[in-house]
Amino acid sequence: MENEMQYSKDERFIPVTSVASGLGQQVGEDIYCHTIQVVNICLVGSPEHFILIDAGMPESSDEILSIVKERFGEGSRPKAIVLTHGHFDHVGGIIELINEWNVPVYAHELELPYLTGEKSYPAPDPTVEGGMVAKMSPMFPNEPINLSDHVQALPSDGNVPEMMGWRWIHTPGHSPGHVSFFREEDRSLIVGDAFVTVRQDHLYKVLTQEKELNGPPRYLTTDWEAAWKSVRTLQQLDPSVAVTGHGVPMAGKELKEGLERLSSEFNSLAIPDYGKYVDKDKLN
Template identity: 65%
Template sequence: MKQELNYGTDYKFIPVTSVKSGVGIEILPDLFCHTIQIVNISLVGNPESDELVLVDAGMPKSANEIISVIEERFGPNSRPKAIILTHGHFDHVGGLIELVKHWEVPVYAHQLEMPFLTGQKSYPEPDPTVEGGLVAKMSPSFPNEPINLGSSVQTLPSDGTIPHMPGFRWIHTPGHSPGHISLFRESDGALIAGDAFTTVKQEYMYKVFTQELEISGPPRYLTTDWEAAKQSVIKLEDLKPKVAVTGHGLPMSGEVLTTSLSKLVNEFDQIAIPDYGRYVN
């Protein structure tokens, strides 16, 4: 009997947006970033080939938009070989079940995210008391019950390789979630950071809406382990990435990325960690 895939009972459209919603940016010939409301998905693969992987799956109710973005870039009826998740928070798995059913492709995630992707365990409650603006205050309305992908989700290979993404390796970057990963390609310094760090102050509605470029830590209202989050940023800065796509905010590259990441590492406690909140200390 085929297993029924389902979202949590709290799954719903979240009415937030930004000026970059619906906008796509080609960062490299085989790396394309598209913003859905306030979160980014990445398409990895050259449009001249049929090698395509989708990284993350957007906000709730975004499957049709993701399908059309892919078909616009790769041609009608194009489908990825796989979907890779940086983590399983609602804004990174929002279109996932519809996409899995539509394409019949496997999903891969870190072992430690599996309970949140197979219906076993909810993420900790978002923290509306955390230092920050209106998005932080709205966070109790964000879905946090687990999605159930059943046998459609598989654990990433333990050797760091990523199926259908030759040249990239996954790096465990916990803090924002237990099994959070980032994806890195040594040959050109391309980094898909997920929410390990962001390039917008994700807690503030005005900054989210305007997408003001500013290095920041992971979204505060959903980050539960700040020491691990700090170590993850240190790990990524050590890689000396040349271009970075983050889960929230605009891509960053070159000298701006280098100096911003260095600043984030050196001033992590001031920049990233909130002065107060349920998960601080």
């Protein structure tokens, strides 16, 4: 069938978790952040009108369906699924969710080849400077998922379908079509993996969710120059709160000072000293 969806050929359950797995946190009036193993999904909106941002780790669809039922009631479904990007830990339950809900999926146009079976992401880099998770990264899926005609490009004008008041911002580096979402009214920011609040390459910090504002996960980031520009772009928005793809939400003075430091010292704080996607000379 032309519109048949398929997970990547290397799709598999990844046996990593954290102390935050299964826990959720309300952020403001209408943002709910929930951790599945080591990655966050977001529900944005009200029971009458909400969207899902990202779709969790492989084999997480049942948990996501349960979360939606618990939050919004039996039979509830989002108006859309919106993706920050298409890495395995952000699309892990998406096919079952599409089949259950029959809702549209949106992503940046540069991310579509990785979501329609056309192109694999660059392989994770186990040689990058970092901890045990970086060394484990070859086991992570990087071949493309195929959502066929169930996924479409975000509007070019920056609006986000079904998310009134929000706009998407292109924040590449971690992936070519990575996007973050910003609401001017209350300066809420949903970051994806443009920056995170836990060192995602260190197993102990992942397990304990030790809070630390840092750059995108090292083992899957392939364009560090673009990643730095993306952090500068987000820092200039002066967000009041940020919900990241990994780690806990951060707000207020802690977020402001952390982002200012990361933006100005990205080369030393975020960019690894070595790795196959690292060219420190180019970035000095």
